[in-house]
Amino acid sequence: MELKDFIANFAEQFDETDVNEFKPETVFHDLEEYSSLVALSIIAMINEEYDVTLKGDDMSAAVTIEDLFNIVKSKM
Amino acid sequence: MNNPFTLEGKTILVTGASSGIGRGICIDCSKMGAKVHLMARNEERLNETLAQMEGEGHVIHKADLCSTDDINALVDELPVIDGVVLCAGIIKTMPVKNISEEAMTEIFNANIMGDIKICSRLLKKKKLNHGGSVVFISSVSTFNVKVGNSLYSATKGAVNSFAKAMALEVSKQEMRVNCIQPGFVPSSILSSGAIEEDAFLKFYAERHPLGFGTPTDIANGCIYLLSDASRWVTGSIFTIDGGYTLQ
Numbered sequence: 213m214e215l216k217d218f219i220a221n222f223a224e225q226f227d228e229t230d231v232n233e234f235k236p237e238t239v240f241h242d243l244e245e246y247s248s249l250v251a252l253s254i255i256a257m258i259n260e261e262y263d264v265t266l267k268g269d270d271m272s273a274a275v276t277i278e279d280l281f282n283i284v285k286s287k288m
Numbered sequence: 289m290n291n292p293f294t295l296e297g298k299t300i301l302v303t304g305a306s307s308g309i310g311r312g313i314c315i316d317c318s319k320m321g322a323k324v325h326l327m328a329r330n331e332e333r334l335n336e337t338l339a340q341m342e343g344e345g346h347v348i349h350k351a352d353l354c355s356t357d358d359i360n361a362l363v364d365e366l367p368v369i370d371g372v373v374l375c376a377g378i379i380k381t382m383p384v385k386n387i388s389e390e391a392m393t394e395i396f397n398a399n400i401m402g403d404i405k406i407c408s409r410l411l412k413k414k415k416l417n418h419g420g421s422v423v424f425i426s427s428v429s430t431f432n433v434k435v436g437n438s439l440y441s442a443t444k445g446a447v448n449s450f451a452k453a454m455a456l457e458v459s460k461q462e463m464r465v466n467c468i469q470p471g472f473v474p475s476s477i478l479s480s481g482a483i484e485e486d487a488f489l490k491f492y493a494e495r496h497p498l499g500f501g502t503p504t505d506i507a508n509g510c511i512y513l514l515s516d517a518s519r520w521v522t523g524s525i526f527t528i529d530g531g532y533t534l535q
Contacts, residue, residue, distance in 0.1 A: 249383055252436040256386030269485065 213262065213288065218281045221261055225253040236278035258284055292517035296321035299369045300514060303353060303406070304376030306333035308475030309425060311340075312503020313373050313510050318342045320511050325366060327351050328376065353402030354394070363409040371421040371514040372410065374403040377443075381436045392439060399443035400450065407454060419462045423513045424451050425506070426467040426525065432533050444469075448525055455523035464522035468509045471529025473501040498530035505530075 215236060223234040229245045240246055251271045258264050264287045274280035300317050304310030306328035314324050318341035327349045328334050334348045349365075351358040353376050380395045382388075403424065410416045427444040429437055448467050455465035472492045493500065509528050512518050527533060 249435045252381060253383045253386050256382040256388075260386070260388065267485075268487070 293515045299323045301325045301372040303327045306330045309503045310375035311337045313507045316507035354397040359405045370417045373423045375425045395439045400446045421514045422465040424467045426469045428469045452523045467525045469527045471532035496530040
C-alpha cells in the first residue's frame with residue numbers, strides 16, 4: 213500500500229474540495245467538506261480497497277491523512 | 289382470572305433469537321406461557337437465551353435466514369404454530385455512493401427476503417394456525433432517516449409494505465400481520481458499525497424523552513400482538529420508541 217495511492221483514494225470521497233488540499237500532513241477533520249457522511253464514505257472506501265474495517269473511533273483518533281494511512285496499514 | 293394477554297397454549301417462532309431484542313422476546317413470551325421455537329445462526333448464544341427462559345417445551349433451531357434450504361428445513365420441522373416474530377436483522381452503514389452489490393445482497397437477504405421466505409413457506413405448508421399472528425420487527429428508520437443508513441431504511445420500508453399486503457391476503461383465515469417500529473434499544477447490532485459509539489449514544493440519549501428502550505419494552509408489544517387481545521388488529525404499524533420520533 214502506497215501513501216500516494218491512499219491519498220488519491222481518500223480525496224476521491226470528497227466532491228467539492230480541491231485535490232491539492234490533500235497531503236500527508238492535511239488535518240482532514242478541519243476540511244470544510246468533512247462530515248459524518250464523508251467519514252462513512254472513507255470507511256467504506258478503506259473496506260473495499262484495503263479490506264480493513266475501521267470504526268468511527270479510528271477516524272476520530274487520526275489527525276492527519278498520514279495518521280489514518282498508518283492505522284489502516286497496522287490493521288492489514 | 290381471565291387474562292386476554294396470556295400466551296398459554298400458544299406456540300411461537302422467533303427469529304434472531306440469539307441476541308438483543310429477539311432474545312428478550314423469547315424470554316418474555318416464555319414468561320407469558322408460550323412454547324417458543326428459537327431460531328438463529330449461533331447455537332451457543334441460542335442456548336444462552338434458552339437458559340433465561342421459563343417453562344418447558346422450547347426448541348432451538350440453528351438456521352441461517354440467508355439460506356433458503358435452512359428456512360425450508362426449519363419450517364418443515366416446525367409443528368403448527370400460533371405466531372411468529374421476525375426479529376433477525378443486520379445494519380450496513382455506508383453512503384449511497386459507496387454501496388456495493390455484496391452489502392446490498394447481504395442486508396436484503398437478512399432483513400426482508402428471509403422473512404418473506406419464512407412467511408411464504410409457513411402458509412404453503414399450513415404451519416400457521418387459523419387466527420395466527422405474524423409480527424415483524426421493523427424500525428423507526430422507515431421514516432426517520434439518517435445519513436449512511438439508506439440500505440437499512442429501504443429493507444425496513446419493504447418490511448412495512450410487505451406486512452400490510454400480507455395482512456390483506458391472510459385475513460380470511462383470521463390471521464393477523466403487524467409491525468413494530470422500535471426506537472433505540474441498545475444491543476449488539478451496533479457494536480460492529482462504523483459509528484463513533486460515544487457520540488452516537490449521546491446523540492440518541494438526548495432525543496429519547498423516555499430514555500433508551502429495553503428488549504422487554506419491545507417484547508411487551510409483541511405479546512399484545514401475539515395474544516388474543518389483538519384479534520381485531522391487523523396491518524398496523526406500531527411505533528414503540530420512548531417518544532423519539534415526537535420531534
